[in-house]
Amino acid sequence: MSHLQFGDLRAVLILIGKWLLLGSIVGVLAGTASALFLTTLSWATAFRLEFPAIIGLLPLAGFGIGWLYHRFGGAAGQGNALVIEEIHQNQGRIPLRMAPLVLVGTLTTHLFGGSAGREGTALQMGASLADGAARWFRLDRADRRLMIMAGISGGFGAVFGTPIAGFVFGMEVQSVGRIRYDGVIPCLVAAVVGDLVTRAWGVGHAQYPALPLMEIDTVLLIKVAFAGLIFGITSILFVELTHLVKRAAVRFVAYPPLRPVIGGIIVLGLVLVVGSTDYLGLSLPLLGQSVNGQGVVTFAFLFKLVFTAVTLGTGFMGGEVTPLFVIGATLGATLSSIVGVDAALMASIGFVAVFAGASNTPLACALMGIELFGGGGALYLIVGCFIAYVVSGHRSIYPTQVIDTPKADGVVLGTGESVKVWAQRRHPHS
Numbered sequence: 001m002s003h004l005q006f007g008d009l010r011a012v013l014i015l016i017g018k019w020l021l022l023g024s025i026v027g028v029l030a031g032t033a034s035a036l037f038l039t040t041l042s043w044a045t046a047f048r049l050e051f052p053a054i055i056g057l058l059p060l061a062g063f064g065i066g067w068l069y070h071r072f073g074g075a076a077g078q079g080n081a082l083v084i085e086e087i088h089q090n091q092g093r094i095p096l097r098m099a100p101l102v103l104v105g106t107l108t109t110h111l112f113g114g115s116a117g118r119e120g121t122a123l124q125m126g127a128s129l130a131d132g133a134a135r136w137f138r139l140d141r142a143d144r145r146l147m148i149m150a151g152i153s154g155g156f157g158a159v160f161g162t163p164i165a166g167f168v169f170g171m172e173v174q175s176v177g178r179i180r181y182d183g184v185i186p187c188l189v190a191a192v193v194g195d196l197v198t199r200a201w202g203v204g205h206a207q208y209p210a211l212p213l214m215e216i217d218t219v220l221l222i223k224v225a226f227a228g229l230i231f232g233i234t235s236i237l238f239v240e241l242t243h244l245v246k247r248a249a250v251r252f253v254a255y256p257p258l259r260p261v262i263g264g265i266i267v268l269g270l271v272l273v274v275g276s277t278d279y280l281g282l283s284l285p286l287l288g289q290s291v292n293g294q295g296v297v298t299f300a301f302l303f304k305l306v307f308t309a310v311t312l313g314t315g316f317m318g319g320e321v322t323p324l325f326v327i328g329a330t331l332g333a334t335l336s337s338i339v340g341v342d343a344a345l346m347a348s349i350g351f352v353a354v355f356a357g358a359s360n361t362p363l364a365c366a367l368m369g370i371e372l373f374g375g376g377g378a379l380y381l382i383v384g385c386f387i388a389y390v391v392s393g394h395r396s397i398y399p400t401q402v403i404d405t406p407k408a409d410g411v412v413l414g415t416g417e418s419v420k421v422w423a424q425r426r427h428p429h430s
Contacts, residue, residue, distance in 0.1 A: 016185060022143075023150050023186040025133055027193025030126035030154030034194065035201035037103055037121055038159065044111040045281055052277060055113035058268060062114075062260025065105045066315050070256045076101050076128075080120055080319075083127040085400040087148055087174045090141050094148070098128040105317030113280040114267065115307035116318020118159055123319070126155025126194070149174075149183040150190035157191030158198040161205030165368035166191035172361045176394055177405025179363070206284065208291050210374035211348060221383060223339045224349060227332065228384040231350055232391025234331055235357030238305050238324065239395040245313025256315065263314025270307055279307040283326045290329035291351060291373075293344035301331035320397045321355055328354030348373045349384035356385040357392035360401060 048054055069077045076082070076098035086094055106121040130151025134144040149170045157166025170187040171180045214220075249259040271277055278286055283304055289296050297303075308323040332350025336343035348369065356365035362385040369381035390407050 019146070019185040020189055022133075022137070022147065023189025024193050026126070026130045026147060026150040026186070027154045027158075027190040028197050029129040029133065030122070030151060030190060031158045031194035031197025032201065033099060033103075033125040033129060034122050034155060034158035035198045035203045037106075037118070037125065038198070038203045039201075040103075040107055041110055041118060044107050048111055048113060048281065054111070055268065055271070055277065055280065058112040058114060059261045059264035061108050061112040062264040062314070062316060063257050065108055065317055066257030066260045068105065069101065069315075069317075072097065073101060076124075079317075080123055080398055081400045083123060083148065083152065084174050084398055086127075086131070087145055088400070088402060090145050093135070094128045094131040096128055096132045099125040102317055106319075109311070109316040109318045110281050112264075113277070114264070114311040114316040114318065115280055115283070115304065115323060116311050116316055116320075117282065117308075117322030117324070118319050119156060119321035120319030121317070122155035122159035123152050124155075126151035126153075126158075126190075130154070130190075146183050146186045149180065150186035153183075153187035154190035154194035158194035160368070161195060161198070162368045162371045163191040163195040164371055165364045166194070168367055169361055169364035172364050173359065173398065173401070175402050175404040176360045176396070177403065177407065206288070208288075208348070208372050209344060211345060211377035213376040214345075214380065216379065220341065220380065223341050224346075224380045224383050225387055227335050227339060227341075227346060227349065228353055228387030229391055230335060231328060231331065231353040231384060232357040232388035234301065234305070234327065235324070235354050235388060235392045236395055238309065238320075238327065238354070239358055239392075239397055241305065241309040242313045242320070242397070243399075245309050249314050260315040263310050263316060266310050266314070267307060270303075270310070274303055276303075279304045282322050284322075287326050287329050287351070290326075290333040290347035291344055293333075293342065293347070295343065296330045296333050298334050301327045301334065304330065320358065324355040324358055324397075325351050328352065345377060345380065348377065349381055352381060353384040353388040357388035358395075358397045360389060360392070360394070360396050360398075362386045362389035 074095060076095045082094060086092060102121045102124045109116050127148050130147045134147040139147065152173065153166045153170030156169045157163040167188045171183045253259045253262060286296055286300055304323060304326050312318065312320060328350035329347040332347035333343050336346040352365040352369040356362040366382045366385040370378050394403055
């Protein structure tokens with residue numbers, strides 16, 4: 001018996017050692033790629049702000065991005081959908097060219113003023129590099145799946161400076177209602193190492209004011225729950241509008257490179273209508289104003305939502321997450337005066353709750369809120385994230401997520417086209 005126990009222990013230690021090594025390799029790759037991306041993204045944003053007239057070239061930049069992906073993208077053009085699909089199907093490969101393509105595409109989008117984020121780029125770079133490493137090491141299919149999950153965690157943790165959220169995100173994002181705990185070690189190691197490597201390259205992250213320690217307050221909980229409902233509805237609006245724009249672009253514009261041209265023209269028109277360039281790029285100043293309790297334009301959340309849906313729906317490159325942070329934080333700032341809650345608290349909850357609803361990753365989002373704003377308001381961050389998650393149904397910014405456990409017992413919520421795809425994949429005979 002003791003011999004068997006010793007043998008089991010040795011096997012466990014070998015397994016842990018293996019994933020400490022592989023997870024660290026993925027973390028180094030993801031962290032280095034994220035550092036390069038964040039550095040060049042900062043340059044692109046600064047250049048656009050110094051020379052604002054460059055946004056007039058956004059339609060031309062859109063054609064360049066569209067042509068690049070039309071000519072060379074192939075499977076890489078599916079972006080995050082391909083990454084999550086490969087975790088489920090585990091049959092093909094994530095092209096290594098996905099990393100440079102999404103890097104160039106996202107930088108071009110931001111340089112010329114498209115409204116987009118950065119998480120999509122980090123996830124795609126991390127996953128494609130991790131899959132390349134898996135092929136280089138000749139890993140089997142089971143280990144390859146874990147490497148892709150680690151790549152997601154490494155990219156997410158590195159680009160936002162939130163390794164705990166990145167660790168959980170890589171295990172939570174592929175399925176609604178399920179966390180894949182078989183990825184605990186590789187995802188944790190990749191997220192922590194990725195964050196450390198990014199910082200070692202001298203890349204810092206935004207610091208937000210910590211929420212004070214708050215006792216349980218029944219009235220405040222009710223108000224936060226109501227806000228969570230609004231955050232969830234807003235996430236539905238974002239997902240549905242982005243999908244609507246994408247379907248319309250595909251239906252009415254046959255030549256793919258022309259879709260972002262039209263999108264760029266619409267974005268420039270929106271700038272003229274709104275009378276502000278605040279909703280271009282990442283819109284980080286709006287985020288800072290909101291979580292610092294300084295207040296923003298009442299409908300800032302709606303403006304950012306429309307700008308982003310048009311940008312991404314017509315084929316520009318970038319992620320959805322940072323725009324969702326901005327949408328949630330500005331909406332929280334607006335709701336604060338309506339429900340009578342501190343603006344900084346409500347903006348902080350909205351920051352992560354709208355993303356939780358749109359991505360179906362409430363645990364990762366709640367942990368991210370705690371990492372960014374401290375544990376003082378942990379209960380309220382959790383309540384906001386999970387209520388938004390339930391309210392949003394089975395819609396998602398990631399169309400290849402599958403429903404493992406429906407949010408309502410035996411009910412598949414949502415009516416969007418992507419929801420039907422997920423339901424068929426999870427329950428092909430239903």
